[in-house]
Amino acid sequence: MSGRIEELRDFGTASTAEFRDALVTWIDGHRVELEPPYRDHGSTEQLLSHQRQVQRLLFDQGWMRWGWPTQVGGFGGTPLLRAVLGEELTGRGLVHSAAYSMTEVLGPAVIEYADASLAAEVVPPLLQGEETWCQGFSEPEAGSDLGSLLTTAVRDGDEWVLQGQKLWTSWAHHASRCVVLARSEGPGTGSRGISAFFVDVDSPGVSVRPLDTMAGVDEFCETFFDQVRVPGDRLLGAQGRGWQVAQHILACERGPIFWQRASWLLHHLGEIADIADASDVAAQRLIGLAFAEVSALRARSQATQRQVAAGDLRAADSSIDKILIAAADQAVFDAARHVLPGVIELEDSPLADRYRKEWAYSRAATIYGGTSEIQRDIVASRLLNLPQVP
Numbered sequence: 001m002s003g004r005i006e007e008l009r010d011f012g013t014a015s016t017a018e019f020r021d022a023l024v025t026w027i028d029g030h031r032v033e034l035e036p037p038y039r040d041h042g043s044t045e046q047l048l049s050h051q052r053q054v055q056r057l058l059f060d061q062g063w064m065r066w067g068w069p070t071q072v073g074g075f076g077g078t079p080l081l082r083a084v085l086g087e088e089l090t091g092r093g094l095v096h097s098a099a100y101s102m103t104e105v106l107g108p109a110v111i112e113y114a115d116a117s118l119a120a121e122v123v124p125p126l127l128q129g130e131e132t133w134c135q136g137f138s139e140p141e142a143g144s145d146l147g148s149l150l151t152t153a154v155r156d157g158d159e160w161v162l163q164g165q166k167l168w169t170s171w172a173h174h175a176s177r178c179v180v181l182a183r184s185e186g187p188g189t190g191s192r193g194i195s196a197f198f199v200d201v202d203s204p205g206v207s208v209r210p211l212d213t214m215a216g217v218d219e220f221c222e223t224f225f226d227q228v229r230v231p232g233d234r235l236l237g238a239q240g241r242g243w244q245v246a247q248h249i250l251a252c253e254r255g256p257i258f259w260q261r262a263s264w265l266l267h268h269l270g271e272i273a274d275i276a277d278a279s280d281v282a283a284q285r286l287i288g289l290a291f292a293e294v295s296a297l298r299a300r301s302q303a304t305q306r307q308v309a310a311g312d313l314r315a316a317d318s319s320i321d322k323i324l325i326a327a328a329d330q331a332v333f334d335a336a337r338h339v340l341p342g343v344i345e346l347e348d349s350p351l352a353d354r355y356r357k358e359w360a361y362s363r364a365a366t367i368y369g370g371t372s373e374i375q376r377d378i379v380a381s382r383l384l385n386l387p388q389v390p
């Protein structure tokens with residue numbers, strides 16, 4: 001255990017306001033340990049390394065354990081406590097919002113669908129920041145049409161043998177585990193023929209090739225599975241029911257994590273508002289519009305957090321959050337680009353590096369987790385029951 005263990009308070013029955021008050025006091029007293037050691041955007045390695053240290057400290061001091069089930073090393077309590085923790089950290093720029101795509105997206109699915117003993121073994125290291133996980137869904141020929149994926153899983157005794165390729169796997173080159181979707185029920189079985197597996201990335205036959213994003217960040221990878229043997233107890237959910245696991249993960253990826261991202265956006269918008277010239281009417285207008293977009297997202301996201309807390313997160317509903325984040329993210333960094341003319345494009349300062357990479361990443365907000373076009377289709381068909389265009 002790193003760091004001195006301070007007296008842990010019991011927030012099991014506390015209100016979120018009490019939790020927040022105590023947390024903010026604690027954060028104020030630990031700013032030095034929580035601040036990122038870099039002033040620019042940071043490389044993937046730096047971001048993950050800082051995230052690991054912060055999570056370890058938060059876990060040791062109890063903050064990271066509230067809102068998680070006791071069976072996986074948590075202290076229990078409402079998941080809203082997790083949302084408060086993420087909001088207070090990202091809102092101060094202490095932790096990058098990207099970190100939540102592991103704990104808040106893959107963590108809940110493993111708790112829900114893995115054998116209880118496997119979840120009890122692997123979730124605590126994730127919460128403690130000891131492990132990085134990744135999500136192996138997309139393939140070269142299967143992105144929006146995920147149900148057509150080609151990676152295969154063939155049963156061989158007590159094991160499964162995986163063969164195929166994944167694409168855009170974020171952080172696979174730093175990850176020790178990967179949630180992989182593979183076709184277990186034979187060709188042409190669509191979304192009903194898929195199983196989900198929890199795969200150790202150091203298994204023989206797994207190879208990972210990093211790809212640079214246009215932001216210049218080595219975030220994602222091509223991930224290859226060549227006759228990879230996966231133990232039978234690493235199946236998540238039932239055989240052939242991987243689509244259910246995928247929907248659970250996509251619901252988390254398209255909704256709940258944008259609560260933290262909204263705080264991250266407000267942190268940047270505040271910075272931009274401080275830099276902007278008060279007499280620059282166009283800048284003030286862009287900042288105001290971006291604030292309105294983030295506020296709409298936050299209002300929506302609050303309801304989503306309540307769905308999570310009630311154990312009632314609905315996959316189609318999350319598509320609304322996903323549409324809103326894309327608009328908010330791009331509005332904030334478009335405002336930044338206006339306020340920092342030429343800086344994002346030309347300068348080498350830490351500020352320029354940070355805003356250049358965030359601006360470029362905001363362009364991907366209409367793509368990652370499912371494109372905006374697909375989300376609008378889901379809203380139209382599953383929430384509004386609009387007729388399908390033939």
Ligand SMILES: Cc1cc2nc3c(=O)[nH]c(=O)nc-3n(C[C@H](O)[C@H](O)[C@H](O)COP(=O)(O)OP(=O)(O)OC[C@H]3O[C@@H](n4cnc5c(N)ncnc54)[C@H](O)[C@@H]3O)c2cc1C
Pocket residue numbers: 134135136137138139142143144145167168169170171220364367368369370371372373374377
């Ligand atoms: C930053 C980033 C991180 C990512 N991380 C991961 C990860 O960790 N793991 C993972 O598995 N994947 C990841 N992805 C991949 C992501 O999920 C896919 O890019 C996304 O689902 C879209 O798939 P695609 O790229 O194959 O685009 P395509 O499906 O080829 O779509 C191309 C274009 O066609 C449009 N289109 C396609 N089908 C339709 C339709 N039926 N109706 C209307 N328009 C349509 C799309 O909206 C899009 O504009 C990541 C992507 C990004 C950008």
